[in-house]
Amino acid sequence: MFSVTILGNNSAVPAYERLPTSQLVNMDGQKFLVDCGEGTQLQLMRYKVKYSRISHIFISHLHGDHYFGLIGLINSFGLLNRQQDLYVFGPPPLKNIIELQLQVASTRLPFALHLKEIAKPGVLMESDDIEVSCFATDHRITCYGYSFCEKRVTRKREEAGGQPRRYAFCADTRYSEKLAEQVKRYDLIYHEATYLDDQREKAELRYHSTARQAALLAKKAEVKRLLLGHFSSQYEHLDQFEQEARAEFPNTDLAKQGVSYML
């Protein structure tokens, strides 16, 4: 089992029941949380995700819609008497922000919290089966995408001629050819599509992408499948995002909250 469950698919201000960015990556039972916008713990409860099993949290960047829910989740882990170590990765000064808030409440967590600030792209976590690494994206502030790669195929899939699978969360970014190289021939990528293409200039100015640009990136990278997310609150209906992207890259889906996408 290798899946991505969408917890929040909106950008910036929540709207139309869409919450800010967060998603859960499940690789054979090992659970990773990617970004943690405000309300992520509520979404985990709503969708009945067994979130105590999250071992690592990866934060792409320090715009609020990607991490304001982190301190609340960590705090709740403490109140729920979590014992297992928790690893949190993100750009500086994430460690300061979290530690300051724990400190002022005199919070004593019952588990070991490892806050790891990312200094440069590279491998962050590796086991016999899995490798998680980060790569830079083209955004207004330091921002990392994350890739989740199988190192070998399970025996069952090997017999069926399967290859190790790869998923990338491409974070917030402008259209970037460098990024296309980074995720070349991945099985699945999640790429932001904050706007439709008629607002390409606005997207460029704000270091974001349009649905069409996300699709062009997927095409250039020759990935198998594309998930679109991080929709602007200015759009109530999202059908046009799907249409616009599919015109360039047919195997596109809108990332829907509460839905698990299988690799």
Add this chain to the structure above:
Amino acid sequence: MFSVTILGNNSAVPAYERLPTSQLVNMDGQKFLVDCGEGTQLQLMRYKVKYSRISHIFISHLHGDHYFGLIGLINSFGLLNRQQDLYVFGPPPLKNIIELQLQVASTRLPFALHLKEIAKPGVLMESDDIEVSCFATDHRITCYGYSFCEKRVTRKREEAGGQPRRYAFCADTRYSEKLAEQVKRYDLIYHEATYLDDQREKAELRYHSTARQAALLAKKAEVKRLLLGHFSSQYEHLDQFEQEARAEFPNTDLAKQGVSYML
């Protein structure tokens, strides 16, 4: 119109659709937000509160379930292009926490944000009609309750023999006779009732109150009406809170999310 709208009535970890503490006090159209747990902006949207009109936010203390939603709300005010000044009061180092998070995202707010750290109890805001002040409660860390007082009655109510009305949000606290003096003969108080009285010792240990203690406080203070909130996540059903409190103080209600209580 003088009302209190409950946005969150739970303590600590959200549970059973109950969110952490937050409420909106409306005094003739002037809107004050009291506490701002994670998800407060979602609740404001859900209950269709015109939250752009909130002029002041009062934070009782820096336990996460009382303020983790503040940075998200401030950020959203910015993204929604708020112009009106915003005043935020709370204990130190609230200012540092908020400023650090705004700074790392290079956030430029389009409105003036006045972060006021409270050094001691006293009057915080005063107009011709309204006075808002804070008072210390008995909690594990520095914690303030807030009282909202009319300074005069509107002509219509004066003709009917009305008196200026007073509401107090008593924050997190142990049972405290000093607090009873503070809210003497108020029209309405909101008092925490984290536990039922069979867990009185646990309440004491954690600087919280039971439903019975909240009712005894209301009786001692001779207030007109009591609202109970800040329920522990260990309770799914709350009927016993109402029963236990009403045995001591009949004019008690459970603070329900999305409900406005009129003074």
